Amino acid sequence: MASNTSKVIDKGEGRFINVDKFSRQVEAVKQRTETLTRQVSQSRGQQPNLLSEAFEELNTALEELQVAEEELRAQNEELAVAHNLIECERLRYQELFEFAPDGYLVTDTNGNIQEANRVATIMLNIPKHFLQGKPLVNFIPEEDRRVFRSQLLRLQEIDRIPDWEIDMQPRKRMKFHASLSVMAVYDHQQNSVGWRWLLRDITARKQAEEQLRLMQLQNLQLQETSRVKSHFLALMSHELRTPMNAILGFAQILSRQPCHQVSSQSKTMVERIINNGKNLLTLIEDILDFSRLEAGKLNITPEEFNLEELVTATTEDLRSLAQQKHLFFDVHIELENPIIINDRDRIRQILVNLISNAIKFTDIGSLTVKVQEVDQDRIAVIVSDTGIGIAETDLKNIFKEFRQVNESITRKYGGTGLGLAIVDQLLGLMKGTISVKSEIGCGSTFRVELPRKC
Ligand code: ADP
Numbered sequence: 093m094a095s096n097t098s099k100v101i102d103k104g105e106g107r108f109i110n111v112d113k114f115s116r117q118v119e120a121v122k123q124r125t126e127t128l129t130r131q132v133s134q135s136r137g138q139q140p141n142l143l144s145e146a147f148e149e150l151n152t153a154l155e156e157l158q159v160a161e162e163e164l165r166a167q168n169e170e171l172a173v174a175h176n177l178i179e180c181e182r183l184r185y186q187e188l189f190e191f192a193p194d195g196y197l198v199t200d201t202n203g204n205i206q207e208a209n210r211v212a213t214i215m216l217n218i219p220k221h222f223l224q225g226k227p228l229v230n231f232i233p234e235e236d237r238r239v240f241r242s243q244l245l246r247l248q249e250i251d252r253i254p255d256w257e258i259d260m261q262p263r264k265r266m267k268f269h270a271s272l273s274v275m276a277v278y279d280h281q282q283n284s285v286g287w288r289w290l291l292r293d294i295t296a297r298k299q300a301e302e303q304l305r306l307m308q309l310q311n312l313q314l315q316e317t318s319r320v321k322s323h324f325l326a327l328m329s330h331e332l333r334t335p336m337n338a339i340l341g342f343a344q345i346l347s348r349q350p351c352h353q354v355s356s357q358s359k360t361m362v363e364r365i366i367n368n369g370k371n372l373l374t375l376i377e378d379i380l381d382f383s384r385l386e387a388g389k390l391n392i393t394p395e396e397f398n399l400e401e402l403v404t405a406t407t408e409d410l411r412s413l414a415q416q417k418h419l420f421f422d423v424h425i426e427l428e429n430p431i432i433i434n435d436r437d438r439i440r441q442i443l444v445n446l447i448s449n450a451i452k453f454t455d456i457g458s459l460t461v462k463v464q465e466v467d468q469d470r471i472a473v474i475v476s477d478t479g480i481g482i483a484e485t486d487l488k489n490i491f492k493e494f495r496q497v498n499e500s501i502t503r504k505y506g507g508t509g510l511g512l513a514i515v516d517q518l519l520g521l522m523k524g525t526i527s528v529k530s531e532i533g534c535g536s537t538f539r540v541e542l543p544r545k546c
Contacts, residue, residue: 117160121153195291198277201284203228203244212291215270217262228289233261247287251276257294269298322383329380336376340369378510381441382493385517392435392521394546399439399471400430403463406443413451420458427463432471433545438518445511446475446538452505454479454535469544476537482530490528491516515540522546 128146189196195212199205208216208223216223216231232240236259247253252275260270273290343365346354354362384390407423414421443461450459457478466472482490493513512526519526523543530536 114160114164117157121157124153125150195289195293197228197289197291198286199228199289200286201248203287206286215260215262215268215291215293217265231260231262233259233267247274247276248284251284260291268293268295270294318386322387325379325383326387329376329383333373333376333380336369336373340366340373343369375508375510378508378514381514382510382517385514390518390521392438392518392546394433395436396431396433397436398430399432399463400425400427402436402440403443403461403473406440407447407461410444410447410451413448414459417451417455419451419454419456422458422460423462424460425463427465427471429465432542434522434542435546438522439542442515442518442540443473443475445515446473446540449511450475450477450479450536450538453477457535466541471542471544473540473542474537475540476535478535481532481534481536482528483532484530487528487530491526 128149132143132146189207190209192209192211195215196207196209197205197212198207205223205226205228208220213220213223229237229240229244240258243253243256252273254273256272256274258270258272259267261267271292271294275288276284277286277288279285343362346362347359347366351359381390403423403425407421411421447459447461454477459475459477459479462472462474462476464472464474491512493510516526519540519542523546525541526538528536528538
């Protein structure tokens with residue numbers, strides 16, 4: 093029995109046995125045996141049955157010991173199973189550590205490397221066995237080492253540093269931007285025994301951040317340039333508009349003079365002044381509108397009005413221009429309900445722009461304006477002509493500011509390339525759309541869709 097008990101302990105698994113409980117049992121048996129032996133020797137001859145009673149007691153005690161031993165055995169087996177499980181878990185974590193997608197290192201509290209996983213060895217470009225025992229500071233570029241050491245000192249107090257960005261210098265390779273996260277490792281008595289390091293190569297992220305920063309800077313510069321440009325344009329336009337209105341005013345007074353006071357030659361010249369002055373004024377208005385739109389300072393002022401009346405009046409105003417070029421000018425308004433809520437003046441501006449372009453870029457043939465309901469909430473205004481048309485490659489550019497199809501067209505037909513850009517932006521504000529279909533030499537069709545209520 094005694095040999096059995098010692099066998100259990102001698103297996104080297106003593107750490108699994110509840111030794112205290114077992115020792116208490118042995119102690120109890122010992123005390124009982126001593127008591128019995130004492131009683132036997134004191135009452136020798138007086139009580140003949142005492143010896144047999146004593147041995148019976150001893151037997152009982154030994155049986156109890158046997159039970160205790162069995163309990164220990166069972167406990168030992170359970171502990172061995174638990175030990176195996178823990179070992180499996182340890183191996184699993186070892187594998188996770190080894191094959192983690194990031195670099196992991198363990199150092200002592202002086203920063204000497206004790207363990208490194210596969211990715212860390214790749215990042216530092218050095219085999220694992222050469223890494224062991226090396227100070228981590230060896231992989232920090234010289235110029236950053238002072239900072240690194242002072243952070244190591246700081247770690248003694250704060251026990252963790254998350255996302256510490258620093259350059260790292262692998263062996264025989266270019267340095268890279270790294271993000272380090274460090275945590276203290278404690279022993280079972282809560283003494284700090286080292287540091288656990290998570291290493292990430294953030295070079296790509298840093299490059300992207302730098303690019304983004306440059307782009308944001310450029311964007312700010314562009315915004316500033318655009319703001320200055322808009323301010324300049326608005327100021328210039330205003331300065332030009334005032335004298336131009338005066339010139340036009342005086343020219344109109346001159347044109348109303350009775351025939352006998354002004355020669356027909358002078359009258360023609362005055363008419364030219366008025367026409368060119370009006371063109372210049374339109375241009376100035378366009379520039380003003382455009383700079384306001386760019387600065388976000390142009391607002392839509394919705395009001396209820398009759399779209400049919402507006403289209404009829406606008407087309408009638410422009411009809412004489414079409415007639416001067418001998419163009420047929422058809423207008424079809426097919427609205428069941430012509431009342432809409434939108435910015436009347438801005439819709440007129442859109443119509444004038446599209447119709448004057450149609451007249452301007454058409455030398456022979458006709459132009460048509462069609463207004464119809466798309467559905468209950470939207471109305472389409474379609475302006476088509478049989479003019480010079482626009483090449484497919486140019487279509488995407490015509491709504492950009494100051495864009496014209498080409499120089500020869502500009503020379504022949506004039507213009508600034510602002511009209512469609514303004515139309516497009518105005519429609520954007522009204523939650524409307526504009527699209528165009530065109531073929532060189534066959535004409536163009538511009539289709540505007542407006543919300544009935546904006
Ligand atoms: P502008 O007419 O002052 O040049 P727009 O912005 O109104 O400026 O038009 C931009 C360009 O789109 C014009 O220069 C012209 O090349 C082209 N374009 C616009 N409307 C028509 C059209 N109806 N037919 C042919 N080309 C057109």
